[in-house]
Amino acid sequence: MSTIVKKSPLGQPSIVKIFHWVNLISLFGMITSGLQIYNANPVFGGREGIHIPWVVTLGGWLAGGRNWHFAMMWVYGLNLLAYGLYIFWTKRWRDRFVATGDLKALQASSNSKRRNYAWHRIVYTSIIPILVLAIASGLSMYQPVQFYWLASLFGDWQTLRTAHFMTVPLVLLFTFLHSSLALGVGEGKIATAFLKLKNSN
Amino acid sequence: MLEESNKISRRQILQWAGAGLVVNVAGTLLYDPIGRISMPVNEWMGALLLSPQPTPDFPISAIEPDKLIVNSYRGVPSIDPATFKLKISGAVTNPVSLDLATIHQMPLISMVTRLVCVEGWAAIVQWGGVRLRDLLTLAQPLPTAKYVYFKSADGYYESWDLASSVHPQTLLAYQMNGQDLPAENGAPLRLAAPIKLGYKQSKWVTEVVVTSELLPKRGYWEDLGYEWFGGL
Numbered sequence: 394m395s396t397i398v399k400k401s402p403l404g405q406p407s408i409v410k411i412f413h414w415v416n417l418i419s420l421f422g423m424i425t426s427g428l429q430i431y432n433a434n435p436v437f438g439g440r441e442g443i444h445i446p447w448v449v450t451l452g453g454w455l456a457g458g459r460n461w462h463f464a465m466m467w468v469y470g471l472n473l474l475a476y477g478l479y480i481f482w483t484k485r486w487r488d489r490f491v492a493t494g495d496l497k498a499l500q501a502s503s504n505s506k507r508r509n510y511a512w513h514r515i516v517y518t519s520i521i522p523i524l525v526l527a528i529a530s531g532l533s534m535y536q537p538v539q540f541y542w543l544a545s546l547f548g549d550w551q552t553l554r555t556a557h558f559m560t561v562p563l564v565l566l567f568t569f570l571h572s573s574l575a576l577g578v579g580e581g582k583i584a585t586a587f588l589k590l591k592n593s594n
Numbered sequence: 595m596l597e598e599s600n601k602i603s604r605r606q607i608l609q610w611a612g613a614g615l616v617v618n619v620a621g622t623l624l625y626d627p628i629g630r631i632s633m634p635v636n637e638w639m640g641a642l643l644l645s646p647q648p649t650p651d652f653p654i655s656a657i658e659p660d661k662l663i664v665n666s667y668r669g670v671p672s673i674d675p676a677t678f679k680l681k682i683s684g685a686v687t688n689p690v691s692l693d694l695a696t697i698h699q700m701p702l703i704s705m706v707t708r709l710v711c712v713e714g715w716a717a718i719v720q721w722g723g724v725r726l727r728d729l730l731t732l733a734q735p736l737p738t739a740k741y742v743y744f745k746s747a748d749g750y751y752e753s754w755d756l757a758s759s760v761h762p763q764t765l766l767a768y769q770m771n772g773q774d775l776p777a778e779n780g781a782p783l784r785l786a787a788p789i790k791l792g793y794k795q796s797k798w799v800t801e802v803v804v805t806s807e808l809l810p811k812r813g814y815w816e817d818l819g820y821e822w823f824g825g826l
Contacts, residue, residue: 425621433713440663448614453622455712456819460625463821464632537710538788538826539643541650550708550716 412476419469422461423527424561425451429458436551436558466531473524491518513574516567523563530557626819633821640825641755648762649788652706652718659771661717662709664778667814671747671798675782680766684743684804686733694782698768700724705763707788709795710826712815721786722769727760729802738806744785745801752785752796752813753805755823763788766799791824 429450435442452458480486495511502508533544533553547553675694683689703725710716730742735756742759744752758764767786768775775781780797787795793815808822816822 425617430714434711434715436714439715448618451618451621452625454819456629456815457622457625459712459821460629460632460819461621463636464628467632467635536640536643536826537708537716538649539645550710554714 408479412472412479415468415472416476419465419472420564422451422465423469424564425449426458426461426465427557427561429453430455430462431558433458436554463535466535470528473528489514489517490521491515509574509577513571513577516570516574520564520567520571523560523567526556527560527564530560533557629819629821637821637823640823641757644757644761644789644825646757646761648705649707652708654706654720656718657706657720657771658717659719661715662719662779663711663715663717665711665792666748666778666797667750668748670777673747673777673782673798673800678782678800680729680783680800680802682729682733682802682804684802685736685739685806686730686804687736688732688734690733692729692732694768697724697729697766697783700728702769703765704769705765705786705788707763707786709786709788709792711792712820712824719786720769720771721765721767722772723765723767723783723786725762726764726766726785726802727762729766730760730804733802733804735804736806739804741805741808743801743803743805743809744796744799745803746796747798747800750796750798750814751811752794753808753816753822754790754794758787758789758825761787761789789826791826793820794824 428445429452432444432450433455434440435444437443450458452461480489491511491514495514498504498507498511502511529543530547530553532540533547534557537544537553544553547556678694679691680693680697681689681691701724702722704720704722706718706720708716708718726742740756742754742756744754746752764785764787766783768781768783770776770779775784780799783799784797785795785799794813811817812822813820816824
């Protein structure tokens with residue numbers, strides 16, 4: 394039984410699992426430290442506005458949140474860059490992201506597993522624009538003068554802050570949909586293939 | 595069977611909550627060592643990114659007077675403009691002490707730039723004042739000069755790198771949004787620059803000291819944990 398799982402086309406190379414885990418953990422750090430920074434002057438309502446409960450924040454105070462946020466950004470950004478180079482180099486991008494076949498399957502296929510898989514790839518692909526939005530809006534707030542051309546794309550400061558904040562609910566929604574689908578497709582084999590660092594024999 | 599699975603899930607919830615608390619507490623305990631690793635990298639990056647060219651001005655119609663929040667740490671100090679002198683000393687060949695009349699005769703620079711606070715808010719402000727570069731030129735910094743310290747009448751202190759200090763948009767401002775700089779915003783002289791976070795822009799500046807070394811006390815907020823470079 395275990396040999397079947399190991400030889401499954403869903404088995405993932407260790408490097409992909411490492412990319413996945415580093416992304417998961419660093420994104421968790423970015424969100425929690427970002428919410429700490431948010432609390433210094435809430436995006437919605439300013440100082441008297443809606444604060445985030447301390448339990449989901451990281452760093453203890455503004456300087457602590459910023460230390461974590463601007464340390465974790467390197468881990469997050471470099472991991473994403475390495476992953477990008479990897480999928481490009483190995484031509485993995487060709488068959489991991491959503492393709493026209495998936496859209497056709499959703500319209501025509503009566504095979505529920507195929508349809509599930511199509512949904513999975515659509516949702517998976519959606520993380521790319523979400524992560525690009527996170528980085529573009531983040532860089533715009535971090536270096537609004539040196540990258541003024543990037544910051545100006547977001548309009549005024551409040552719009553920029555809101556766009557950067559929106560990456561939090563978007564990532565959380567993505568995580569919920571993506572993990573539900575990964576657990577659902579192939580009776581959880583996709584989830585296992587990407588999360589387990591050691592094969593259980 | 596159902597009861598058992600409920601127990602397990604309750605235990606799992608407690609385990610997750612416990613792990614979350616551990617991460618939360620560790621996040622507070624470890625922020626300083628984390629900063630010691632990341633801040634030098636980020637400061638190096640900030641210095642590397644800093645362009646000596648001015649950033650484009652916003653139109654005057656874009657100013658946001660209602661968005662500018664007044665932050666100070668000890669309230670507004672009382673300064674008599676008639677006897678006020680700005681001292682420039684340290685690693686310079688010609689230490690000077692300038693009264694306001696002299697400073698007001700120097701070339702007046704106006705700019706409409708965004709002030710970004712470390713807390714996350716921002717406001718577009720019109721500033722009028724003299725370039726710090728012009729003031730430093732009067733004092734003639736030594737070739738060894740690398741840092742500029744700012745002492746304020748309220749006891750606030752700051753230090754900047756020389757490249758940021760001689761940036762064409764680094765002003766000692768005495769006008770704000772078309773009027774004389776209000777006392778609560780730093781009159782008679784305050785630092786104003788789009789290239790640095792708000793906490794770097796000292797109000798009520800009375801002394802400028804040029805140094806070749808970064809001293810142990812680098813700035814009020816920096817000594818409490820904020821990044822020293824603070825570039826934007």
